Amino acid sequence: MGAILLLLASALAHSSKMAWLLVAPPLPVVMLLIIGLLLYRLNQADDLETAANLISFLLLSFFSFLMCGKILFKVTFKYYSAFLAMPATLTLIIFCMYNLPKLMDSI
């Protein structure tokens, strides 16, 4: 099922000329989802170090979301948008490479 979904996603994405740029437009929505998830995890944190790390990541996510404010409906990696979308892209990488696998392990 996973392999089929992956193939489908690749096929759909490659219908565009520069497919990897498609990751930019949904960044504000993705930031909101990450903020929600981090707030939920912060509510469950019981030691100071975990809370401080979660708040630091929450801070970066919130900063990333607000940075997208000026380009809310047209986030791209082109023009001035490249500067504003940079923090959100870093946040997405941290979430996908570190937090998501950890989340999957805990389920």
Add this chain to the structure above:
Amino acid sequence: MDVGKYRKYLLQLGGPLIITFAFAVLIAVSWRKWMSILIDFGRELYVSWQLVEGKILYHDIAYFNGPLSPYINALWFYLFGVSFTSLFICNLALLWLLTIIIYYFVLRLSDRLTATMACMVFLVVFAFNHLMFAGNFNFVTPYSHEAVHGIFSSMVAMAVLSQVFLSQNKMASIIVGLSTGAVFLTKPEIFVALSFSLVMGFVAFGFFPKSDLKHNILNILLIVISFFLPVLGFFLYFFPYVGAKRAFFNLMGAWPHIFNTEVVNLAFYKMLSGRDHLWLNMGHMVWGLFLLLLILAAAVLFNQAMLSARRRGHPASWVLFCSY
């Protein structure tokens, strides 16, 4: 040196070595092809050059952003001579420093692999960005240095803030305050993002049951006081030339223009924010989100299938691995 210790050092140095190599390759490949000499970049050179010649920003030169970046660039010109080379060498040094800050900030939030990947994406996609016919929107020769200096100071503030939470370090609070003050002197959108995030961070930490309220208040006071230091410094610098009222409005930079509907509704700003073709852009957003979720769902399901097959010692695990 035993093998375990050697391996540990190699793992620690692996990421930074790969990043350094990529940084060197990107400089070599893009050398002196970063910007357009005809579009936008002239202002970045001219204003700072005039400041070195003794002119005063806002008094002799009209300018619409905060004063930090022109004076930083003027400092580079003063120290290393007025030339494009001085500026881009100093920008490359700043970029290297920013990459180190991003590496350690991301490392604090995750692991070495993620920190390395984040820095690689930052360098390849953003720092040396050249997706348009004119470069300009990169971190080496930006069309507006305020964006680079603002993001640099914001990253410093956010990276140091976790030290404030954990160790109640007073120096860390002062650095956060100074960085935030520096961001205020660049562009409003970056300052709004940083200040709201800092407030949200302190509120979230304040609500945490084990945080020390007394130390939090002391840290906030230190941040607020040190925030005003760079702002006050520039105010006192401009005051003798333009008077108190104009010095105050000059430090506001682009803030007054935010509330000017004539500016906000210009076709350029509508295009930038995506308000020109709202429904089309929202369609792109939904389509991108759908693809992203599809890829993530596929990766998660695929991972679960591989783990389950490996646990059972099933030969399918090898097939799945090879297809991956």
